[in-house]
Amino acid sequence: MTRVLLLGGTGDALAIARILPAGHVYSLAGLGRVPDELSCAVRAGGFGGIGGLARYLHDEKIALVVDATHPYAAQMSRHAREACALADVPLWAVRRPAWQPQAGDDWREASDWGEIVERVAPFRRPLFTLGREALHHLHEIPASQHWTIRCLDAHPGNERASIVDARGPFDLDGERALFDAAGIDVVVSKNSGGRATEAKLAVARERGLAVVMLARPALPAADRIFDDAASARDALQHWLTQQ
Incomplete structure (x- = not known):
């Protein structure tokens, strides 16, 4: 065969x-x-x-x-x-194909975790959508920040991190509700492409929020x-x- x-x-x-x-x-x-x-x-x-x-x-x-x-x-x-x-x-x-920035987007590219940390330093309530990577750094969260981390599997957070276990596709209404509930002021994302997880970028665009995009x-x-x-x-x- x-x-x-x-x-x-x-x-x-x-x-x-x-x-x-x-x-x-x-x-x-x-x-x-x-x-x-x-x-x-x-x-x-x-x-x-x-x-x-x-x-x-x-x-x-x-x-x-x-x-x-x-x-x-x-x-x-x-x-x-x-x-x-x-x-x-x-x-x-x-x-x-990778996502491409559109009119109104504020994308800030990062090449690795160290650059991601630098890019989110001015913000207070980042949403991390990098999979499990941010889970390895829960002990490093600055006192000025509270992280929301979305990944596939449930994981305990701490006093400065909330973990959301969810699998796409995600729609605009659901992403808006998450941004509101968590007070998101910056999005951290891989440039995965496709439609399943693109709604977060549209919500960031409509709210004028920065997106820290991990380079492919x-x-x-x-x-x-x-x-x-x-x-x-x-x-x-x-x-x-x-x-």
Whole structure:
């Protein structure tokens, strides 16, 4: 059997995984909810680096890898590129276009956590939407600030941090309610692209709030690159019928 390995963990990846029949593999890093409604196999956990992934591709007779990981999962994308080259397996990738600033936006780019801290220093009530990164710094919150941190999993906060466990998509009304309840005066975000989490940027724009935007990492080349899940899904459906 000609097998596909789909590297996922995003909404785009899940949309693609839904068309994979039994025998193909949807791989997750082991974080978040493991879907149970799919026909394909679901694999959670790492591969053991580039060499481990290359061996997996060989041993499992994988004929195509589709990288639909998060735009900030750059290490996984690099490992996939190098492992596919070692195993002589083609690599397709979904590369969601980055958001672009619009009229009225006040974006302030940061390249790492240190620069994020510098950019939010003048504000009192930041909203962090970086996943788990801010959770590692709860003990560093200045006395002048209270952080609201939104991530996938519940986590205890402290006297200067509130944790919101929620999964997108998020709409305008819900984001407005969160901004009001938490008194948000600045948003900290990855430039993830897509529509699922874009509403926070629209609310920041309409309220004249700054957005500290974490710069996107450089991602490796692939044999085919798709802008969205729909085009990747259609191409994969066609590829499967040709095997």
